[in-house]
Amino acid sequence: MSTDLSETVRCMTEGLQFHFDVDGDNFTSAGQASVQVKKNLRQLGIPPETIRRVSIAMYEGEINMVIHAGGGTADVYVNESSIVIVLDDTGPGIPNIEQAMQEGFSTAPDTIRSLGFGAGMGLPNMKRYTDEMQIESTVGVGTKITMKVNL
Amino acid sequence: MTVRELAAQLSLRELAMPDGDREVEGGYTGDLLSWVMGRAQSGDAWITIMSNLNIVAVASLADVACVILAEDVVPEQDVVKTAMAKGVNLLGAKESSFALSAAVAKAVQ
Ligand SMILES: Nc1ncnc2c1ncn2[C@@H]1O[C@H](COP(=O)(O)OP(=O)(O)OP(=O)(O)O)[C@@H](O)[C@H]1O
Ligand SMILES: [Mg+2]
Numbered sequence: 001m002s003t004d005l006s007e008t009v010r011c012m013t014e015g016l017q018f019h020f021d022v023d024g025d026n027f028t029s030a031g032q033a034s035v036q037v038k039k040n041l042r043q044l045g046i047p048p049e050t051i052r053r054v055s056i057a058m059y060e061g062e063i064n065m066v067i068h069a070g071g072g073t074a075d076v077y078v079n080e081s082s083i084v085i086v087l088d089d090t091g092p093g094i095p096n097i098e099q100a101m102q103e104g105f106s107t108a109p110d111t112i113r114s115l116g117f118g119a120g121m122g123l124p125n126m127k128r129y130t131d132e133m134q135i136e137s138t139v140g141v142g143t144k145i146t147m148k149v150n151l
Numbered sequence: 152m153t154v155r156e157l158a159a160q161l162s163l164r165e166l167a168m169p170d171g172d173r174e175v176e177g178g179y180t181g182d183l184l185s186w187v188m189g190r191a192q193s194g195d196a197w198i199t200i201m202s203n204l205n206i207v208a209v210a211s212l213a214d215v216a217c218v219i220l221a222e223d224v225v226p227e228q229d230v231v232k233t234a235m236a237k238g239v240n241l242l243g244a245k246e247s248s249f250a251l252s253a254a255v256a257k258a259v260q
Contacts, residue, residue, distance in 0.1 A: 027205075028203070028204045028205070028229075029204075030205070030208075031205065031208035031209075031212070034208070034212060035208060035211060035212070035237070038211070038212060048193070048214070049193070052193060052212070052213070052214050055212045056188045056212050056213060059188070059208065059209075059212050060185065060188065063205075115184075115201070115203050115205060116182055116183055116184040116199075116201045116203070116205065116206070117183075117184055117185065117205075118183075119183040119184070119185045119186055120185075121183070121185030121186055121188075121189055122185045124189070125185055125188055125189045128189065
């Protein structure tokens with residue numbers, strides 16, 4: 001993924017920040033952080049199409065943390081030039097990121113598939129809806145995904 | 152055409168209609184949630200047989216105009232209540248996804 005994060009880090013030190021703990025046990029309530037962020041961004045007067053991109057990308061990441069990593073944290077940073085989403089978990093990690101990024105690749109179990117997830121489209125959607133995306137993952141340690149949407 | 156008008160024209164069952172004046176601009180049919188989030192457009196009528204609570208969040212974030220549950224599927228517990236609370240229009244019909252897609256396409260032309 002894209003690697004220039006110096007701008008991203010700078011963005012994180014200014015502007016607004018929202019923090020969420022994403023519960024790994026409650027699948028039905030998953031997505032609450034994303035829905036809340038959508039609300040917050042609307043109040044800030046962010047353009048609807050940008051809100052849509054940010055909230056879908058965040059939701060896909062949030063659901064992934066619930067399904068594949070047993071939960072994690074989500075932080076959203078907003079300043080005048082961009083919105084940055086950082087999703088951090090201590091799950092199993094992703095052994096092959098290139099493969100995970102491919103449309104259709106999924107390790108989701110049948111129980112999850114029966115709910116409509118597990119199409120292997122989440123990570124590709126996150127990439128498509130954001131301007132920059134970086135995945136850092138270590139097997140047995142966890143996964144950190146940073147996404148940026150320019151304003 | 153608004154969601155309310157669409158529901159009347161196609162005789163759809165109203166399960167939750169917190170925003171009946173929302174304009175329907177097109178449609179998307181599918182049950183795999185990440186496909187819906189990747190392909191549906193804002194303002195679409197989303198036709199599906201998925202009935203679990205996650206459809207409410209997906210509909211809200213994808214900003215579709217309404218969800219139409221096909222084949223008379225019964226929404227699971229809390230779906231109607233949550234749809235109401237989150238401002239998501241939820242309709243039901245006995246027709247198949249195919250038949251509903253054709254009807255919606257004709258109606259919004
Ligand atoms: N946070 C994570 N921790 C561990 N593995 C992950 C994580 N996120 C994604 N993966 C792995 O990457 C694969 C692809 O993820 P992606 O979101 O594209 O598809 P999916 O979640 O399986 O299905 P969908 O998103 O379409 O419902 C997952 O099946 C899983 O193996
Ligand atoms: Mg996913």
